[in-house]
Amino acid sequence: MVVNAEGIPIRTTLDNSTTVQYAGLLHQLTMKARSTVRDIDPQNDLTFLRIRSKKHEIMVAPDKEYLLIVIQNPCE
Amino acid sequence: MESMGHPEIYPLVLTTKTQEIFNCRIDEDVTDEQPHKLIKKQDILEDLHNRAAVSDFHPVKKLVQEYPGDELLLVYDKDFKYGLNFYLIGTEEGKENYLNPPEVPEEQEEYKEYIPEEVYAYKPPVSKPWVSLGSEKEIEEESVKGSTKQITYMISRKRSEFGAPIKFHDQNASSVKDAYIECTAYPDHIFTLKQLEKDVGMQVVPKMNDTSTQTRWTYPKNAATQYYPREFSEEEKESLEQSKTLSDFLNNVSISVEIALQQNEITNTFVDDWKYLAEEESTFGDKTDTHLKEYQSFTDLHSPTEKMITCVSWHPTIYGLIVVSVAVRLSFEDRVHFSDKLLLQPSLILFWSFSDPIHPQLMLESPEDIFCFQFCPSDPNIIAGGCINGQVVMWDITAHADRIENIKAGGSRSKKVTLKPMFLLEPDSNKEAMYIRHCAVSSIENGHKKVITDIHWLSDHFEIKLSKGETSLDHCPTKISLNEDHILYKTQDKVLAQSKAMKAGEVNPYHNLEGGMGNHLKPIDDFCTKFFVGTEEGEVIYTDWKMERDPETGRLMTKKPVSLYTVHDGAVHTVQRSPFYNDIILTIGGWNVAIWKENVMTGPLLQSCCAPKRYTSGHWSLTRPGVFYIGREDGYVDIWDLLEKTHEPTLSQNICITMITYIKPWTFSPKQQFLAIADYYGTLHILEIPWTLSHPSSSEVLSVNYYFEREVKHLEYVEQRKLIREQEKKEMELETEQKKVKTYHKSKEQMEAELKMDYENYLELERTILISLGLIKVSEKISYMDL
Numbered sequence: 105m106v107v108n109a110e111g112i113p114i115r116t117t118l119d120n121s122t123t124v125q126y127a128g129l130l131h132q133l134t135m136k137a138r139s140t141v142r143d144i145d146p147q148n149d150l151t152f153l154r155i156r157s158k159k160h161e162i163m164v165a166p167d168k169e170y171l172l173i174v175i176q177n178p179c180e
Numbered sequence: 181m182e183s184m185g186h187p188e189i190y191p192l193v194l195t196t197k198t199q200e201i202f203n204c205r206i207d208e209d210v211t212d213e214q215p216h217k218l219i220k221k222q223d224i225l226e227d228l229h230n231r232a233a234v235s236d237f238h239p240v241k242k243l244v245q246e247y248p249g250d251e252l253l254l255v256y257d258k259d260f261k262y263g264l265n266f267y268l269i270g271t272e273e274g275k276e277n278y279l280n281p282p283e284v285p286e287e288q289e290e291y292k293e294y295i296p297e298e299v300y301a302y303k304p305p306v307s308k309p310w311v312s313l314g315s316e317k318e319i320e321e322e323s324v325k326g327s328t329k330q331i332t333y334m335i336s337r338k339r340s341e342f343g344a345p346i347k348f349h350d351q352n353a354s355s356v357k358d359a360y361i362e363c364t365a366y367p368d369h370i371f372t373l374k375q376l377e378k379d380v381g382m383q384v385v386p387k388m389n390d391t392s393t394q395t396r397w398t399y400p401k402n403a404a405t406q407y408y409p410r411e412f413s414e415e416e417k418e419s420l421e422q423s424k425t426l427s428d429f430l431n432n433v434s435i436s437v438e439i440a441l442q443q444n445e446i447t448n449t450f451v452d453d454w455k456y457l458a459e460e461e462s463t464f465g466d467k468t469d470t471h472l473k474e475y476q477s478f479t480d481l482h483s484p485t486e487k488m489i490t491c492v493s494w495h496p497t498i499y500g501l502i503v504v505s506v507a508v509r510l511s512f513e514d515r516v517h518f519s520d521k522l523l524l525q526p527s528l529i530l531f532w533s534f535s536d537p538i539h540p541q542l543m544l545e546s547p548e549d550i551f552c553f554q555f556c557p558s559d560p561n562i563i564a565g566g567c568i569n570g571q572v573v574m575w576d577i578t579a580h581a582d583r584i585e586n587i588k589a590g591g592s593r594s595k596k597v598t599l600k601p602m603f604l605l606e607p608d609s610n611k612e613a614m615y616i617r618h619c620a621v622s623s624i625e626n627g628h629k630k631v632i633t634d635i636h637w638l639s640d641h642f643e644i645k646l647s648k649g650e651t652s653l654d655h656c657p658t659k660i661s662l663n664e665d666h667i668l669y670k671t672q673d674k675v676l677a678q679s680k681a682m683k684a685g686e687v688n689p690y691h692n693l694e695g696g697m698g699n700h701l702k703p704i705d706d707f708c709t710k711f712f713v714g715t716e717e718g719e720v721i722y723t724d725w726k727m728e729r730d731p732e733t734g735r736l737m738t739k740k741p742v743s744l745y746t747v748h749d750g751a752v753h754t755v756q757r758s759p760f761y762n763d764i765i766l767t768i769g770g771w772n773v774a775i776w777k778e779n780v781m782t783g784p785l786l787q788s789c790c791a792p793k794r795y796t797s798g799h800w801s802l803t804r805p806g807v808f809y810i811g812r813e814d815g816y817v818d819i820w821d822l823l824e825k826t827h828e829p830t831l832s833q834n835i836c837i838t839m840i841t842y843i844k845p846w847t848f849s850p851k852q853q854f855l856a857i858a859d860y861y862g863t864l865h866i867l868e869i870p871w872t873l874s875h876p877s878s879s880e881v882l883s884v885n886y887y888f889e890r891e892v893k894h895l896e897y898v899e900q901r902k903l904i905r906e907q908e909k910k911e912m913e914l915e916t917e918q919k920k921v922k923t924y925h926k927s928k929e930q931m932e933a934e935l936k937m938d939y940e941n942y943l944e945l946e947r948t949i950l951i952s953l954g955l956i957k958v959s960e961k962i963s964y965m966d967l
Contacts, residue, residue, distance in 0.1 A: 165433040
């Protein structure tokens with residue numbers, strides 16, 4: 105799903121409630137991750153965020169204005 | 181020199197030179213007779229002066245100088261009495277003594293002769309003047325003398341004052357001047373010590389204050405927050421989608437996302453290889469031990485008639501408690517015949533505990549023999565049972581729950597291993613094991629008419645209304661809801677007599693049930709209301725409870741069954757869902773076993789071939805997904821393992837001598853799993869399941885799942901093959917027909933030629949036979965031919 109900089113979903117393939125939940129939570133997490141990376145080294149920036157859980161893997165690609173969130177079921 | 185006791189003797193050594201000087205040469209001047217010589221003091225002093233240290237008189241120089249007299253006596257000591265050859269007598273007295281020795285030696289000589297010639301004349305001792313030897317000094321020192329002069333006082337008084345009574349009174353010393361002299365204490369600075377260092381112990385005690393406050397909530401107010409997420413409207417979304425920034429972003433980002441996605445597809449980086457390398461955990465017990473071990477067995481010894489066990493259940497929470505329903509072992513006709521006797525005996529459900537194999541812990545009474553029962557899953561103190569006559573009975577044992585929970589102690593029960601005869605035991609057993617009556621019974625008029633063969637508790641989100649229309653029908657399932665508990669139970673009938681099986685195409689499937697119908701069911705936990713029914717005829721029906729409205733009559737009708745299969749050769753007695761998969765069902769009946777998958781309508785996944793003996797009971801294993809246990813009518817237990825062999829049982833073990841009526845496994849711990857087997861003679865055997873049968877391998881669930889999927893695919897393949905085969909068959913028929921048609925088109929001339937050939941061959945054959953028989957002569961034949 106494609107989310108804007110404030111966490112509002114723009115385009116999605118999942119149902120609405122799930123989308124909204126993912127968008128809100130992952131937006132906050134991405135902000136936190138980005139601030140973490142920049143605190144350690146101000147020249148650095150977050151390019152990709154992957155969260156792997158037991159059931160699937162969540163991938164977040166951040167940008168200045170938008171956020172692309174992909175949820176994948178890994179091969180096993 | 182004084183050591184010898186003669187202080188005036190001074191031994192001397194005189195050399196020959198000295199002897200010459202003083203004219204005391206040995207054996208000339210000084211002989212034995214006259215050993216002494218008087219020497220002048222002056223001469224000795226001269227010698228001393230002349231010869232100084234060399235002089236022999238040097239040691240006694242001082243003595244000689246102090247000698248009062250003029251002449252010293254020098255004595256020759258021939259016998260060396262004093263150690264040296266001469267000695268000098270240092271005192272005048274000694275000289276005198278020597279020169280004039282007393283008569284003592286003479287007396288001593290007289291005594292030595294021992295001749296008492298003279299009478300001893302007693303001479304009184306003559307007092308001699310005391311010679312001071314220095315002892316008076318000591319005595320004077322030691323003696324006590326008065327040191328002070330003693331004063332004498334003389335006190336006188338008037339005689340009249342003597343003996344008068346005297347009165348004493350006190351007087352303060354300080355009141356009289358100079359009555360006393362005191363020596364007051366004063367701090368003398370000379371003697372005071374200033375302590376410069378001191379060891380002191382200290383303890384810190386925290387200051388604690390207890391305070392409390394209370395706020396006052398003057399205006400209680402309920403406050404709540406509700407939020408909803410911000411969302412874009414459709415137009416906004418579209419406009420954003422069209423924007424260039426979004427497309428740029430997506431282009432940039434998609435590359436990395438694709439890489440990440442592909443990575444995940446290629447390999448799983450988080451696999452723990454070690455974990456998957458180990459296949460089996462360390463096994464508990466012998467790996468090769470695959471047999472069931474007998475653990476315990478229970479028999480009711482108190483009942484007078486022979487009984488069989490109809491249903492077995494483990495108590496869901498208490499360890500070691502198993503519940504058994506017993507019924508009288510008689511066929512239907514015998515029951516009717518003996519019905520008067522049977523009325524007197526209570527029908528029971530017995531609670532057995534591992535700790536006491538002789539006496540049951542609790543006995544639940546019921547009006548009729550129970551054929552099946554179940555514990556309520558949410559409250560293990562409620563038990564519902566179905567009777568032989570169609571009644572449904574319920575018990576509530578909450579009051580006695582503590583009795584059965586404390587069974588493990590065993591101490592509270594006195595284990596009277598009695599030798600008393602049976603009739604004496606009765607009152608004891610009544611004390612120990614109570615009969616508990618049922619608390620709810622379904623009414624006979626509204627209930628079922630036939631034996632209740634299976635009973636299940638439904639989870640409480642089912643609510644079904646009781647409608648009169650249903651109960652008026654003779655053979656339909658009755659659903660009763662108990663409002664307090666929201667527990668429903670549903671039972672179904674079994675009709676013994678009617679054996680005509682109605683076809684699946686009948687309108688009302690529950691009328692279908694009139695003819696030889698249903699027993700065991702399997703309800704479903706989620707909202708699907710379909711279930712499996714096994715019938716007495718060996719059919720397996722998959723149908724639905726839900727009522728639907730019949731479009732014609734407008735009544736609520738039950739649905740048609742979805743599928744019906746006649747798979748088993750005898751009555752189906754077990755229909756059971758696998759505890760691991762929601763949609764796999766095991767049905768056992770007659771002489772074989774079938775496994776079904778719920779939505780696969782083409783047939784059973786697995787159907788075993790006919791077994792040598794009839795199967796009478798069965799159950800899935802609780803821990804291994806591919807294992808199930810089947811009991812046979814000759815007392816053997818067949819253990820099937822789908823991963824090992826699917827055409828025959830993996831293990832067959834003899835348990836008892838009669839038909840096994842019920843099997844129920846139960847897990848108490850990962851290491852201990854029991855199998856309860858009930859037989860026709862009323863004995864309940866508890867067997868321990870070995871490790872290999874109870875412990876699944878690591879991927880067993882998956883493997884068995886694969887197996888079932890393969891079977892499903894196989895079935896599909898078979899279906900497809902059927903179609904293909906039909907097609908092929910059609911084609912084959914066409915071909916054969918075509919071939920037949922072809923044969924007809926053969927030309928007539930050919931056929932005639934063939935016929936002629938055949939005829940000529942036949943003539944030849946005839947002739948040769950006649951010749952060989954001798955009926956026609958050869959010459960005649962030739963002449964015949966010539967002609």
